[in-house]
Amino acid sequence: MVVRPYVEELKYLEKINDHCWRIKKGFQPNMNVEGVFYVNSRLEKLMLEELKNSCRPGAVGGFLPGVKQIANVAALPGIVGRSIGLPDIHSGYGFAIGNMAAFDMDDPLSVVSPGGVGFDINCGVRLLRTNLYEKDVQPVKEQLAQSLFDHIPVGVGSKGIIPMNARDLEEALEMGMDWSLREGYVWAEDKEHCEEYGRMLSADPAKVSMRAKKRGLPQLGTLGAGNHYAEIQVVDEIYDKWSASKMGIEEKGQVVVMIHSGSRGFGHQVATDALVQMEKAMKRDKIETNDRQLACARINSVEGQDYLKAMAAAANFAWVNRSSMTFLTRQAFAKMFNTTPDDLDMHVIYDVSHNIAKVENHIVDGRERKLLVHRKGSTRAFPPHHPLIPVDYQLTGQPVLVGGTMGTCSYVLTGTERGMQETFGSTCHGAGRALSRAKSRRNLDYKEVLDKLEQIGIAIRVASPKLVMEEAPEAYKDVTDVVDTCHAAGISKKCIKMRPIAVIKG
Amino acid sequence: MLKLKLEALGHPTPSDVALSNRKEFASTVLWLEDQKIRLYTIEDREKLRSLDNMQIWEEGYKKYCIDLKMPPYDTQLEQLTWMVGHAMRLEFLDDPSQYKVINGQDPNLTKNNGAQSQQKIQTIFDGKINVHDKEFIAGVRALATKLNVPHHPNHLLQLEAIARIVHERIGPAAKHRKAITGTPFPFDKGNDVVSANDPMLDYPMRILRLLQIQSLRQLQTQINETIVSVQTLTANPKTDTKLGKVGR
Numbered sequence: 026m027v028v029r030p031y032v033e034e035l036k037y038l039e040k041i042n043d044h045c046w047r048i049k050k051g052f053q054p055n056m057n058v059e060g061v062f063y064v065n066s067r068l069e070k071l072m073l074e075e076l077k078n079s080c081r082p083g084a085v086g087g088f089l090p091g092v093k094q095i096a097n098v099a100a101l102p103g104i105v106g107r108s109i110g111l112p113d114i115h116s117g118y119g120f121a122i123g124n125m126a127a128f129d130m131d132d133p134l135s136v137v138s139p140g141g142v143g144f145d146i147n148c149g150v151r152l153l154r155t156n157l158y159e160k161d162v163q164p165v166k167e168q169l170a171q172s173l174f175d176h177i178p179v180g181v182g183s184k185g186i187i188p189m190n191a192r193d194l195e196e197a198l199e200m201g202m203d204w205s206l207r208e209g210y211v212w213a214e215d216k217e218h219c220e221e222y223g224r225m226l227s228a229d230p231a232k233v234s235m236r237a238k239k240r241g242l243p244q245l246g247t248l249g250a251g252n253h254y255a256e257i258q259v260v261d262e263i264y265d266k267w268s269a270s271k272m273g274i275e276e277k278g279q280v281v282v283m284i285h286s287g288s289r290g291f292g293h294q295v296a297t298d299a300l301v302q303m304e305k306a307m308k309r310d311k312i313e314t315n316d317r318q319l320a321c322a323r324i325n326s327v328e329g330q331d332y333l334k335a336m337a338a339a340a341n342f343a344w345v346n347r348s349s350m351t352f353l354t355r356q357a358f359a360k361m362f363n364t365t366p367d368d369l370d371m372h373v374i375y376d377v378s379h380n381i382a383k384v385e386n387h388i389v390d391g392r393e394r395k396l397l398v399h400r401k402g403s404t405r406a407f408p409p410h411h412p413l414i415p416v417d418y419q420l421t422g423q424p425v426l427v428g429g430t431m432g433t434c435s436y437v438l439t440g441t442e443r444g445m446q447e448t449f450g451s452t453c454h455g456a457g458r459a460l461s462r463a464k465s466r467r468n469l470d471y472k473e474v475l476d477k478l479e480q481i482g483i484a485i486r487v488a489s490p491k492l493v494m495e496e497a498p499e500a501y502k503d504v505t506d507v508v509d510t511c512h513a514a515g516i517s518k519k520c521i522k523m524r525p526i527a528v529i530k531g
Numbered sequence: 532m533l534k535l536k537l538e539a540l541g542h543p544t545p546s547d548v549a550l551s552n553r554k555e556f557a558s559t560v561l562w563l564e565d566q567k568i569r570l571y572t573i574e575d576r577e578k579l580r581s582l583d584n585m586q587i588w589e590e591g592y593k594k595y596c597i598d599l600k601m602p603p604y605d606t607q608l609e610q611l612t613w614m615v616g617h618a619m620r621l622e623f624l625d626d627p628s629q630y631k632v633i634n635g636q637d638p639n640l641t642k643n644n645g646a647q648s649q650q651k652i653q654t655i656f657d658g659k660i661n662v663h664d665k666e667f668i669a670g671v672r673a674l675a676t677k678l679n680v681p682h683h684p685n686h687l688l689q690l691e692a693i694a695r696i697v698h699e700r701i702g703p704a705a706k707h708r709k710a711i712t713g714t715p716f717p718f719d720k721g722n723d724v725v726s727a728n729d730p731m732l733d734y735p736m737r738i739l740r741l742l743q744i745q746s747l748r749q750l751q752t753q754i755n756e757t758i759v760s761v762q763t764l765t766a767n768p769k770t771d772t773k774l775g776k777v778g779r
Contacts, residue, residue, distance in 0.1 A: 174777075175772075178775045178776055178777050178778070179777060179778065180777055180778025181778040182776070182778040183775075183776055183777050183778035184774060184775060184776035185774065185775065186770045186771055186772050186774050186775035187768075187769065187770055187771075187774075188769055188770075188771045188774060206758060206762065207761075207762070207765045207766070208765070208766060208767065208768060209762055209765070209766020209767055209768040210768045213754075213755035213756075213758035213759050213762070214755060216758070217751060217754075217755065243774075250778065352768065353770070356770075408723070409723035410723055410740065415751075416744060416747040416748050416751050417748075419740075419744050419747070420723055420744070422723075442723075488777050488778050489778065531778065
């Protein structure tokens with residue numbers, strides 16, 4: 026890594042407009058394309074401060090600052106357009122979380138990198154609507170939270186309540202949500218309102234290690250720990266009435282359920298296995314990167330293809346996982362209100378993936394090209410009339426579900442034409458960390474965090490209270506800042522804001 | 532479209548023809564007759580000329596429509612569209628050779644289109660009916676008039692349009708369909724940009740897109756229905772709370 030004083034570093038950064046900065050070539054060695062990041066004035070400060078801290082003499086350890094990571098990604102072979110940082114960006118393994126990058130599939134040197142997908146493959150958010158209003162739920166929210174907590178196992182080492190054997194798992198890995206459909210856990214309409222229709226056809230369970238399968242089997246249908254949660258939320262604000270009504274959200278106060286989860290230990294193992302393989306491939310094919318964490322392999326190499334197939338299987342795992350939790354949530358609500366999920370109109374509004382690599386067609390330099398789009402901590406946000414979004418959202422643009430931090434608020438955005446042109450149809454995914462996990466553990470007290478939530482009237486159930494401070498709102502950037510930046514930059518459009526009234530957490 | 536046609540015919544103010552105004556309409560009709568159609572002799576146009584006395588004009592217009600053999604249209608727009616089309620045809624027939632060099636960018640496309648629908652309809656009728664029979668064509672035309680289907684030179688395309696209207700509006704399925712509830716949304720106010728500075732393109736594009744979305748929706752509903760019917764055979768969701776374990 027190039028070490029330069031902070032003032033020198035700043036020369037490579039240029040503010041294009043109020044919400045966008047350019048990272049010029051030369052900021053890191055061998056950059057093939059420029060970098061760019063979206064921030065508002067407050068997020069900008071966090072971003073630059075991080076860079077400044079890393080420039081201090083003697084600063085070692087930890088992750089590289091986000092800006093540096095964007096630039097390192099821009100140096101990967103085969104990257105097209107720009108390496109893009111979304112407003113919620115923060116340092117991660119190799120790629121920053123909130124970094125998206127696209128690679129030309131027709132360039133034989135192009136690479137795929139597990140670091141560009143993340144360890145929690147197909148981590149994503151699903152939003153269910155109901156026809157209940159706050160007044161219906163407020164009196165029973167404690168019981169409802171408990172009921173959800175009983176139905177959806179959470180926390181490190183939790184085990185699911187949907188019986189599955191090894192054969193079921195193989196089938197689920199191959200079929201994704203089609204497996205949940207076949208077994209009757211979800212509705213046909215759920216599939217329709219899911220990215221990729223809940224199934225990646227390229228999945229090949231044979232490319233997944235036994236170890237990953239062993240880890241994954243008991244965990245299916247569990248929420249997990251970390252930043253994952255299930256929240257009962259109420260609609261707090263509607264910015265775009267028409268698009269909201271297309272999603273079945275009619276008025277303020279309407280109750281929705283948000284599920285944020287991924288592929289659990291399964292995805293983690295797939296990523297770990299791939300990293301080992303790729304290091305070998307890099308040596309063989311003489312692929313040079315700026316950062317050892319950016320392990321990658323050519324898309325067309327055996328390792329690259331194996332990873333993509335295993336990643337697709339992990340993605341399918343995550344969809345089955347969220348589908349199983351959808352089923353359990355519907356059961357919990359139906360029991361509580363003594364009716365059926367149908368009568369509660371508990372439809373899936375949408376299901377997004379924010380840790381994934383996908384093959385997509387985009388217009389680059391006036392020509393349509395087939396790209397491998399890595400989105401790590403970044404949500405796909407396709408504009409109206411894009412063929413890959415459900416027919417119900419053809420006029421509104423794809424719904425983008427942005428989960429906030431525990432106890433703050435969440436948003437639904439819609440995709441825009443501008444986002445398609447500027448960011449390969451991508452936008453933010455959440456709040457984005459401001460403090461590292463370790464730092465938040467040191468600085469915050471879990472009792473205080475829980476008390477605070479109770480004070481603002483949020484029912485909370487946690488499996489591991491001592492880990493709660495890692496997820497405290499203080500540890501994160503302000504999701505409203507993040508969303509407002511995306512809206513102002515035009516890469517997605519604000520539609521609905523929700524606030525939580527009950528939280529289930531790992 | 533009407534504007535373009537009037538422009539082609541050389542109307543002095545094609546974009547200012549306000550159809551909501553009966554008098555404006557009357558003067559446009561008069562202009563068409565005077566300049567282009569010339570069905571009557573100049574003396575016979577007396578009634579159509581009396582724009583100051585609309586009562587007399589209406590009388591004359593009624594007769595004029597019959598003499599012109601115009602199909603019975605309800606709205607001014609339809610009537611005017613037909614008359615303009617008629618005028619264009621006459622204009623063309625005056626000297627067809629003049630237009631010989633002008634042709635569509637891809638004339639094969641329209642031919643194919645016709646051939647396709649012809650084949651489709653032939654299969655439906657199992658080849659038992661000659662779809663080019665005069666009686667058949669007359670029947671299609673009569674049906675089209677009855678259902679207000681706009682004219683198309685290829686009667687088979689017109690027949691397809693008729694079939695669609697029958698299916699969607701008149702058939703038994705359509706009759707039993709529940710009325711759509713909810714607040715309608717003006718279709719030109721979505722998030723999607725079509726062509727903001729060209730209303731001529733914007734309007735029909737939006738309509739075409741809505742039709743496309745409608746047919747996609749039908750397809751998706753069929754898919755969902757198929758999935759549900761398979762689910763009745765395969766679905767057996769189970770839970771076993773004994774397996775559950777909440778982590779630390």
